[in-house]
Amino acid sequence: MNEFDVIVVGAGPSGATAAKCLGEAGVRVLVLEKAEAFPREKPCGGGLSARMLERFPYVKEVLAEVGTNPIRRVYLESPDGTGVVHEQAEPIMYLVRRWEYDAALFRRAQAVAPVEMGVTIRALRVLPEGVELEATDGRVFRAKMVIGCDSANSVIARHSGLRVGDIRSEYAVDMMEETPAAKMQAARPDTVSLFLTLTKTFGYGYIFPKTEHCNLGFGCKLDYYLEELRGKGKEHHAGWVEEMKQKGFVTGETQRDGYKAFPIPISGPLAKTYTDRVLLAGDAGGFVNAFTAEGIFYAMTSGALAAEAAIAAVKANDYSEAQLKGYERTWRAEIGGDLEHSVDIQRRLFNDSGRIDQIVRAASRDEGLLKLLIGYSMGAVRYEELRNYMAASAVPKWVMSKVASMLRFGNKGVATSKA
Ligand SMILES: Cc1cc2nc3c(=O)[nH]c(=O)nc-3n(C[C@H](O)[C@H](O)[C@H](O)COP(=O)(O)OP(=O)(O)OC[C@H]3O[C@@H](n4cnc5c(N)ncnc54)[C@H](O)[C@@H]3O)c2cc1C
Structure with missing residues (x-):
């Protein structure tokens, strides 16, 4: 018997948003999250585009709860060193720490949906009467359908057959540190700096000054990383920080222990993001801007739209692929063109x-x-x-x-x- 209508796997921005929508609609939902507790670690620049506040008005309250640096000044540098600056009166972006931001989103989901923490899903079985999710500790969770919000290395995407093949040319790797301002400081705490550094392949560097931290990172395509940087990421990162110091963009010292690398899908949404009893949202479905690597806005938007599709499925008591196809129509209408252009441009x-x-x-x-x-x-x-x-x-x-x-x-x- 299925105790739950919908299980959401993963409680990052996509999962927390989906769970909040489902819980508020009165759907019998369960959230399963690998982390033992929130706040939890998540390597990320934490740059939120200002449109987030229009799409999700409650994010205004979230930003008031966490350290937020509103950014009105952006520096952009091309590979030949040409630099341009744009300033405007209204914030163009908000910088947050994912540690805090995700915990604030999670609190909102937890208020309306039951959550099991410390559960790592390792297998999905789609059966005629529902889905079975098997955790690494052997427990099995059952529901009528699942929304996979389990990030770039999604088990749900693989086990449902929605992601197949090699990801080398479809992913980037972002190598970064988020260091307390006491140890490293951006020369201009009011400015986001972007460097289009690599030639011949997708790549960028960035300095994101948070309220009490400095975020400095470098991203490149996964295939480039595997060929040129595998095993040398930390050294490469330290060199990048040094270069930024020499150029006067940062002061202080890199914190080698704070170095983290994490994959980002940068080839647009998967060819299909739904199948019988399964939907994918956020990084699991490839919802990242392939040009800017912005993913949080798309994770929350796809999470909300996946929840809407799941609510419709519960009402219709129909969890078939034909019913869930509505999800693809709504995300294509809202963010499909944006994501498609980003791949093209990249x-x-x-x-x-x-x-x-x-x-x-x-x-x-x-x-x-x-x-x-x-x-x-x-x-x-x-x-x-x-x-x-x-x-x-x-x-x-x-x-x-x-x-x-x-x-x-x-x-x-x-x-x-x-x-
Ligand atoms: C270094 C870096 C910098 C970035 N900078 C930015 C930026 O500045 N702005 C921006 O908009 N985007 C940025 N991105 C992209 C952004 O981080 C992602 O697009 C976003 O986090 C996707 O949200 P999500 O909810 O889909 O996944 P996640 O945030 O990764 O959350 C997934 C959740 O699922 C849980 N989980 C994973 N596997 C399982 C499992 N098997 N079982 C149970 N739970 C599981 C995880 O613990 C996690 O809590 C960056 C990415 C990286 C790597």
Whole structure:
């Protein structure tokens, strides 16, 4: 017998959001989370694009509960060292520590949904009458359906057959440290700094100053990491920090013990994110902007939409693939175009660092373009706005012709950085 209608595996931003929606709707839901307790560790830049507050108004209260640095100034540097700065009156991004932010989201989920902590799911079985989830301690949990919110290495995605094959070319690795400000400080605590450092492949560096910590990281494609950096990540990171010190972006010392590396899917959502009795949300379903590596907004949005689809399934008492397909329609309508463009832009721009140099240089001469490029990179501006600006020829002809030929714009394309 299924005691629960829905089991949510994982209580990060996607799982906590899904659980909150399900619990508030009165669905019989259970959350299973690997961590023993919240707060729990999660390597992340903790950059929240400002649109989060529109999509999830309660996040305003969350931000008031945790240390939050509202960012109004962004520095962007291209591979050839060209730097541009954009400043605006309204925050373009909020920097938080995931340690605190996730715990605050989790409290909201826990208030309306039962949770079992310290449960690591290792197997999923989809049966005619429901799903069975087997934990590493041998316990088996049953429900009518499951929402997999179990991150980049999702067991639910693999065991449901929704993620297949090698992930080498589909993932990035982000190597970072989040160090107390007493040990390392950003030269400009009011500024997010982004460095499009790698040539010939997707890669970025960033400095995110938190209220009491400094976050400094470097991301690259997983295949590049395996070929060039495997076993040398810590050294590479220390070198990156040193470079940032030499250039005057940070002061203080790297904390080698604080070094962490974690995968991020950067090839867009999986070809299919639903099957009989299963939905995937957040990193488990590939919901990350492939250009900026922003994932928290998409995790929460896909978590909320997966919950809506599950509520409809419970009401209809129908957990079939045909019923759950509605999930794909809603996420495609809300974030599908955004994610699709991000993959396209990443693949075209990062094939040739000269393209990024030219775009950043063009932006340094055109304030409107700069504002839109930075805005797009921060998740504040939609791709269409950027494209329309360029199509309206507000950009000088020579920039238009160069950028258009680089990005085939008019059809798809454009932009810069990491959020
Ligand atoms: C270093 C780094 C920097 C990043 N910086 C940013 C940024 O600045 N801004 C941004 O928007 N995005 C950023 N991202 C992406 C962002 O972190 C993810 O997209 C986001 O965390 C996805 O949320 P989620 O809920 O899907 O997964 P997670 O946050 O990873 O949560 C998954 C949860 O599931 C649990 N879990 C996992 N496996 C199991 C299992 N088998 N059984 C039970 N529980 C399980 C985990 O313990 C965890 O609590 C960054 C990513 C990395 C790696």
